[in-house]
Amino acid sequence: MHEPTVKELPAHGVRAERIEKRLGGNDVLRGVDLIVRTGEILSILGSSGSGKSTLLRCLNLLTVPDSGDIWVHGEKLAIRSESQHGGQAEILDHRQVRRVRASMGMVFQSFNLWPHMTALENVTEGPVLVKGIRRNAAADLGRHYLAKVGLSDKAGAYPRHLSGGQQQRVAIARALAMEPRVLLFDEPTSALDPELVGEVLRVMATLADEGRTMVIVTHELAFAREVSTRAAFMHRGLIEEESPSQKFFSSPVSGRLRSFLASHR
């Protein structure tokens, strides 16, 4: 497989090198390398427990890797590795991490909308607090993105009055309102009733058409095949196979990937 080097590091996009993470005594990530170039839509597939969600969470340091390096838009994230001092791995530059997180929108499996805020407030809270945008301007921005996910009429609704699909679309609008350079999706449809999956995938497909940089951890193979430019298959804490989407789905190399694709038809 092609080994990326620091020289090839794209000035934009995200890059992770030799990421290791132990959780609860398990080696969840065992030295993973990953590159996400600007404009690319990368799907990460794999059976549950393969480490794909943990890898995604490492990219914006919601999970701090035990060791390894992460660059976002050409900037290396300051992390202290576990091995260097014997203690827990930790974030060294919290300002930097907050800045980087603000530039990477994240959509969670369980939506995680703030229950005490309306849909619009959920969307505007980040821009107001983090970017210092005035409430009025943020409200316009928020309405724009709620319209984009087809929820203009739900601006004043509280999360618990929305369906799962609507909640996830608000969560996407919340991520978009920060006008991020990269969007991270952590199994965005896994918690949804089957009949609500479609509306969320349609919104994501629209975003893909706009040429946004996206990393999608998903079980929706058909969708991944349709929208992604590249795909990666994870197995037991490592990327087993990674290739352009066309090749990945039509002529997989690894036996495990072939049986995975076959079993998820």
Next chain:
Amino acid sequence: MDITLLLTSTVTLASGIPLTLLLTAASLLAGLVLAVPLAFMRASSRKWLSLPVLAYTYGFRGTPLLVQLFIIYYGLGQIGIIRSSVLWVLLRDPFWCCLLAFSLNSAAYTTEIFRGGIQAVATGLVEAAQAVGMSPLQIKRRIIFPIAFRSVLPSYANEVISLVKATSLASTVTLLEITGLSRKLVSETFAPYEIFIAAGVLYLGLTFLLTGFFHALEGRLNAAPRAKTPLGRVALQQVAHEQ
């Protein structure tokens, strides 16, 4: 039972309501201001932050308020440094002693109530806030605390009602709030039934009003038309915080 006396003493004792309310409101406010940061410290996973707060809440919740009040009112004067300091101006005044004792006591209970609420906030909600780049303080202020406060509102309402009742101890250090006035009146007339029942009626009125207020607040904060529940539901919940 002398109904006329009951009515006249109710009117007389009503003049103690402002002091009862002042003691309640001021201790409540001071307790709240203390409890919010303490609750976050108590909820922290860092032992050096949480253990001192635990010692404080354990001590104040494990001993009678009456002892705490007497330690402050009678006891602190025993320490020379305090006697000769400017603080003495306040600490020899029973009102300020009550305020201090009630505030510290209320803060201990409130801290534990809020701690429970803070720890019950789903991690995903905090992660969502981290993911947009909010600072830890912003997350506490805008996400964790509002969610925690809503979830513990019934317990907090109970704490407020306990505090109203606890202010009756101010009568033991000569303050003439409702209970103080009623004890004075009883010693003058020796008609304990009418007077103490009148006092009880006044307290009951206050606790009912507060229950109604918190019930309305709960409905408002949940911002949705809820099914009607009978007034008094908040008070009927058990004092889950006294653990």
Next chain:
Amino acid sequence: MDGFMLQFVNGLKTTVLLALVSGALGMALGLLAAAGRLSRWRAVSVMVGFYTTIIRGVPELIIILLIYFGGTVAISAFFGRYVEVNAFLAGVVSLTVVFGAYTAEIFRGAVLSIPTGQIEAARSLGLHPWQAWLLVILPQMLRIALPALANQWISLVKETSLISIVGLTDIMRVAAIGAGSLRAPLTFYLAASALYLALTSLALVIFNLLERRFAVPGR
């Protein structure tokens, strides 16, 4: 301070005895009241509702003063001369009335949280209603109520200190006497608070053991 050792021991005994007696009587009253609150007779249920709501909306001190001074007036009227009510007795009565009101609500809540299917199951086994209550409802209800009961017992231990206001020589009163006579209030009240903290801690430990022993699976 040394001279007060024995008095503190006696005070401690009084406090513990007062708490145990009023706690036991109060729980019995609470059980009765809970049964009344849940009973089919609306009048009984409403009366008990008044009792628990009123008692829990009024300061304990007012109830204590009412029972002590009210009792004195009543008994004096009965005997035709001034008779002061025994402070311990007044303490037991008032704390029982208070404890009963709080535990009644605890027991009621616990009973209501038991699925009705269990009563039906007990019935279908051919148990009499009273057997169903005694064998199925009561043991479960006590287990469910245990954490809330623990809190209430700890409150009760602390509330006993209020009886010192009407002259009972408990821990609190011994401290007050010592504080006055030796002019060392801080020392004596700190000693009293240490004793109370020991008692409430002991109650906490006992209830933790009970909870572990009778843990409700899945709760």
